[in-house]
Amino acid sequence: MTTAQHAPAGRAHNARSVADHRAAVTDLLAPLAAESRAEAVPLPDALGRSLVHGLLAPLSLPPFANSQMDGYAVRSADIPNGGTDLRIMPPVPAGSTPQPLEPGTAAPIMTGAMIPVGADAVVPIEKAVPDHFLPEGTVVTLPATAPGTYVRTAGSDIPAGERALAARTCLGPAQLGLLAALGLTEVEVYRSVTVLLVTTGDEVVEPGRPLPDGKIYDSNGTLLEAAMTQAGLRVRRAGISTDNPAELQALLRAEGRDSDLIVTTGGVSKGAYEVVRQAMAEQPVDFLHVALQPGGPQGIGTFDSVPFLGFPGNPVSCLVSFEMFLRPALSALVGAPAPRLPLRARLDLEGQTQQLTSPGTKHQVRRGSLRPDGTVRLEGGESSHLMHALAGSNVLVHIPEGVTELAAGDEVEVWML
Template sequence: MARSVAAHRRAVQELLSGLAHKEGTEELPLMGALGRLLAADVLAPLSLPPFANSQMDGFAVRSADLPPHPGSDAGAELTVVDPVPAGAAPARLLPGTAAPIMTGAMMPEGADAVVPIEQAVPDAFPAPGTAATVRLPTTEPGTFVRDAGSDISAGTVALRAGTALGPGPLGLLAALGITSVEVRKPVHVLLVTTGDEVVEPGTTLPEGKIYDSNGTLLEAAMRQAGLRVTRTGISGDDPAQLLQLLRSRSETIDLIVSTGGVSKGAYEVVRQAMDGQPIEFVSVAMQPGGPQGIGTFDGLPFLGFPGNPVSCLVSFEMFLRTALADVVGSPAPRPSLRARLAEPLTSPAGKHQVRRGTLLPGGTVRLEGGPGSHLIHALANSNALVQVPEAVTELDAGAEVEVWML
């Protein structure tokens, strides 16, 4: 009986559970840490903003100089003093004066509010160095002022250990003046493509052969997910050759992933090579990606993905990526949303079907190609995986489906 998608996902999570305690860190420059996990809490070395600054282009004022006047117009006429551009250290603001100030500029000592230029009369800055006055309305203390430390205070936790370092966290570190960060060492995958029929891109293509796309496809997916990848050469359908490739590794490996050789054909090299290893070859109720291998090879976690290109990528997304997200905390799960089919589809009974699609403006998803596991052109033109549960065999155009954004 075929194993459900949920059951196989749990099995992969259990297989990789030891990676939750993976040790080792390294110091990297910020851009080198993109996609990695923070190894330790980071405390803010300074406050953000480091000084009170203006939220608007306008006039820095003492709010006490602009009191309400019952029975008459509120506000007052103030003398305009030297402007405060961003990046300048301004002079103290004296009573009865207003300083033209730009967005982000440091508030002068004595000033406690900003009046937007649009509320001034006249509503334009005078030329620097010219004597001028401006009439401004009553304003409350703190108006349009960003207080020092209003974002984060010095000494507080800026980022927690385990944070995935995307653009936002890296931008925060840069704003704090930090140039490098301690990150966890990534999961290290040994990736091997199998099959007599595949040859390396860039070589002559003999009759009956195809170029290996799986290695590039999976390595790209893994690297994008923050994994470290070492690829072996292509292994033919000789079990001894495959064993030699796997055992000749000189680096510390956390996980082995193979593609091809896991079905029930006559030349299933992975099945043959793994004889005697605690590895199970199962059929998962999923299309594409039904044949799967799972277990340990010489004590290392091992996953055997099918050989068709779409099958191996779907296997990565459905099982390995989701398991790593749960066990290690990275990569983040794919964004999931609901969309409506632009066209009808059919799905085999008892199988969870994963179709390729393009999410369109307006919330509809167009299917790309058919369900075939070899349709790499359709995959390349997709931005989403359409999830069709195993209990569903037909869906009409307009039906709502779950899609994972790629």
């Protein structure tokens, strides 16, 4: 029984809901689902991409009735209850075209080999007497068997003309294997989304360079580039922009014109030196607060007609923003990347605290480790700078808006990372 505590209805003043902001991101990126973005690629290059159109099977799978076992192909009506002796015909190896099965005979057949005309069942070699293959013309004793036993009928996987895959299916190994089994060598998929990724801030230094006092190394660029690349996006890094709005504008104009989307990190809050806000002053961009923790400050709009998303500057915040808004928007529009798999788990708070608390006016996303026994342990606190805790996590833990307290054993939704 859950012990979750719920807050009265309501939301932080002027905050947009997570669902509404996700819908706004989806609307912004809707042109990415245009059929003009389709391209035909070889199957190996389609991994992680999504189909533009549904596909009908051009042939049946399997294309012919075949044996599920090594054994003897038989006519079931030839074998009475109690079994009988049958004369052995020429063997049927996989890939061959067998001769028709004569009455009162059995044909040695290998797994995957075509069922001879006249046969309707297969007796496994282990049930034969003797339990090994004999030469043609000799006699084998076989037990009675029902029609269809160990026979894979033509089209039993998928018949010709049936839908093999739906439009916007994300193509993984199994889907590509199916297309290959159907004889296809290429497939029409959506063109990969090209993202210009820009980190902002005078305080940020590229890893590998000297670290002066008051500076930090840029983790956001690597974190988001890895997340986006893993999700199938094509990422272009434009380095680190200073806190000079004119320099940021120049960088975006020079690097962003051939991009499908611009994503920045940092500079979207209400502080005195929010460079992204300043650089977007004359662009149709909204800066707002979403009822999300971490990841509340967000920017959305277009820069010189290129779709733009401004994520917060703390590393966990920018990753949560990607997972909560950009990833699901692309999944909904074009089917790739595949959406995160939601699971239910029970909180394990041993050694931490007796309760998990959350602001009732926000959707809180915590980091955690899902264990084989179905419990999840929180990693770190709710702060958005805890990279070490994030690196030790394998799930995002969701505490919905309106829930203020959860106790050990309470059930939560988690997303596998």
